[in-house]
Amino acid sequence: MTTTHAQSGNFTAPLLLVDDDPDDLWLVTRSLCKACPWDRPLTVACATTGSEALRYLDARLQSGIAPPGLILLDINMPGLSGIETLIRLRTRPALSGVTVVFLTTADDPGSHGEALRAGADAVIAKPDTVAALDAFAAHVFRTWLREDPAPPQQISAAG
Secondary structure, three states: OEEEOOOOOOOOOOEEEEOOOHHHHHHHHHHHHHHOOOOOOOOEEEEOOHHHHHHHHHHHHHOOEOOOOEEEEOOOOOOOOHHHHHHHHHOOHHHOOOEEEEEEOOOOHHHHHHHHHOOOOEEEEOOOOHHHHHHHHHHHHHHOOOOOOOOOOEOOOOO
């Protein structure tokens, strides 16, 4: 688990990025940080597997820290696929309302439909140019992260 632009204390990242490709993690994080309209640096938590993402989320919830407002999730990952990760995530009541967007290279309408049936809020093709990635990052803030969640965000352990 890595965190970019981490804050201290009980601050939780407003965004969790889950992808098994370290280059994609770096590129998407870079574009999101560049597009961030807030008066402070963006905090992005990154996980390379679905299991790692679920452990991160569970640890935050057990500590009484709010989950991220948005999870960007790859569909095709070794171990738990993105869809399997989402299904497990949606069984946790405190995470049922978190926005989950699949960012994927999968060009299979069947997997896109399966992702939406599993509870994804959107399925978006991974941008294939830096300009398209930057446009996607700006779209993230206009659509899913419109407000800056002022740290720290606390929730009860009961969720």
